[in-house]
Amino acid sequence: MHYDLIIIGMGLSGLMAAKTALDLKKRVLLIGKGMGGLTLFSNTIDILGRIPENLNLKDGLFEWIKDHPEHPYSKIGVEGIEEALSSFISIFPPPYTFQSLNGRNAKLPTAIGTFRPTYLFPSTLAGGTYLKEGNTLIVGFKGFKDFYAGYMAKEFKCRHLTLSLQDEGRSELTATYLSRLMEKEGFRERIGSQIKNALKGESLVAMPPILGLRDPMDAKKHLEAITGVEVFEIPTLPPSLLGMRLFNRFKEYLLERGVDLLIGNKISKVQIKSALCEGIEVYHPPITRFYSADHFILATGRFIGGGLEAERERISETVFHLPVWSTRSQDKWFGENFFDDHPIHGFGISVDPSFRPLDSEGKPIFENVRVIGTILSGHHSLYEGSREGIEISTGYWGAKRLLE
């Protein structure tokens, strides 16, 4: 089958590129070996967490771009980033929408009892910006091991309530199970009144992100009506239902516009003729299928997404075997802390302003292949707090510069 564009990878950057291409009325195949990393990472939209607290994000970005010419943001510019973000927000109309705190990073509570800076967050998280000592009742569930209300309460110096659903028969509860219960009015009434009775002057109630997948704002409002206080979610371990809501909404939007979606299909080979990619082969035992396209976008992420693979001696890109750039020599690949400014996060694919991958002489390798998302070189997104910002803005501009 032939497409205008084949996008490889279903994380946020691939989804954004697909949205942008479909908005331009293109025929798109979106293919991923899994479902993308949204249930793993994206609870909120980080743009640039590592800027001084009171700095306006826009100013922070200007500074950052000046100091980091190799950063993906420098290929896009501040206005470009803003345009991409509004395209993202446009598919989340209220009530479940994304907002920032007056153009600055907000500090939102985490499930390990700390605060972390982030830029855009969904409406169900907004209450977290008000959390202060003593003003919040933190509600967990017995048997739901991804969210320890007691521990968090200690860290935040608040009280907690751990609800017990004894009638459910089994000791362990999962996020999707709780979230489905929460979609039922009767269940909300039951726990809502338990929470109300436990309140001792708190003005906020915090919960794990289980306010349902379909209509979380409805569940939030209902609980607020019962308890009389504001209810918000605190992100926790994967599977992230916040990420799932994002993924589901994108999926719905893309399917409505005629995307072909292949979830769970791994690319076994790419067909290349001089500087052009002609198509991809997908091996689905025992069958191999071939898909051709005019253009290709690679959005496979780094090591966790599977876009890069590390061996003892070298690091390789898994689909097109593109050269992988690192700022440091091999004896400097190691670091103490994975989440810090670890050298492993410096690996990536180097691209020109239209996101074409470059060889060692700085010349584009393929004419019709673009690379977007976190697999790009020049950033340490985990450390910078820039993951979703890079994904959204390179996804948007990668597709746009290609197709317009």
Added chain:
Amino acid sequence: MTLSSKKRDSLKRNADLCIRCANCMAVCPVSRVTPLFPGPKHAGPGAERFRRPGELSVDEWVDLCIGCHLCDSVCPAGVPISELNLLAKAKSLDERGRPFRDWLLTHSYLYGWGGVLFSPLTNRLLRNSMVKRLLETILKIHRKSPLPDYQSPTFRQWFKGRSSRGGKKIAYFYGCFTNTNEIDVGKATVEVLEAIGFEVVLPPQDCCGLPMLGNGDFNGAIKKGRKNLSSLLRTIRSGMEVLYTSTSCGFMIKHEYAHLLELPGSEDLAKHTFELFEFLRTLKESGNLNFHFKKLPVKAGYFAPCHLRALGIGFPAFEILKLIPGLESKVIEADCCGMGGTFGFKKEKYEIAEEIGKDLREAIDRLNPELILTECEGCRLQIRHLTGLKVLHPIQILRDALRSSSDQEVFDVGDALKNKIGLKS
């Protein structure tokens, strides 16, 4: 006769690929509705390290896995989660023994002819509440589960009575259910293929074996596979392609015969086996599909069955249906119907199937369609049971919308057609 030890080992080794990302936990339809099943991450790669040959299973809950493959498809690490569950299920059933009920549910091809022969009687009996109660007490088949009706004559018998129209020969694997319970799916397939110039051939065929496989009976599945292979390989060697309309039978033949059961010749067969709409789509892409449709103003919900998703061919029926003028079809936003082959018939699982089904029903209610289209017979039974709506295989509506070639004028016969497909009384 069972899985090769090499295959077993490689499946088990792949359990270690798990990176604990929990993608699979976000999509499993069973753990979403019941805490009795711990979810794919724990049931598959997690519990695998505690399963040793010779040691008794302690994971009876693994039997609750519905085998939908959703977890497999979202796993970025390529862990064969549902297959690990299947192996564990087979092991646990080998130890505990299999209920006679499972045998009955998986061998309907043996007594299906009886149902057909006495179809008026069987159908009355199967609807009788006393009989249903008996089935539940003795056989542990839930009394509310949607047992199918039998039809007479069978599809094969109907086909025999027809004279050949000539044209390029193409083989059709219709599956047990089309043969004895939903004959019209077969008829519609034949009529559409003939309308575009093919001559349909029905090669000798047996149950594909998926019901046995789904119940952890590898031996039974392998026997069926071998039998079908010997007939279907002869068919493709005589130059024909094989089409199927049941996505479950098709997934079994095209992928499980080769990938899981490693049956000799299955790779050849896989290359020549196609889902009906996948085949039509290929014809369309190459400009060789000329349909003339009547206008058919119907609002339809399309449900993609789990085995269609697992086939990795997209939603070809949904694409082809867009060609029918007036037909407004929307994808139903749900992942699983809860039937899971024979899962939803079983007393101990009926409630889980019902709960999964509720989410589907709500998704359907939101769309408010007049008609539901889906390729899988299990889904069709379940959705009829859940909603009371008319549920068809997409080929049936395509057949109804096809204009006979003598019919040159374009005119709106929407209401007449609606009558024909039973939407209007």
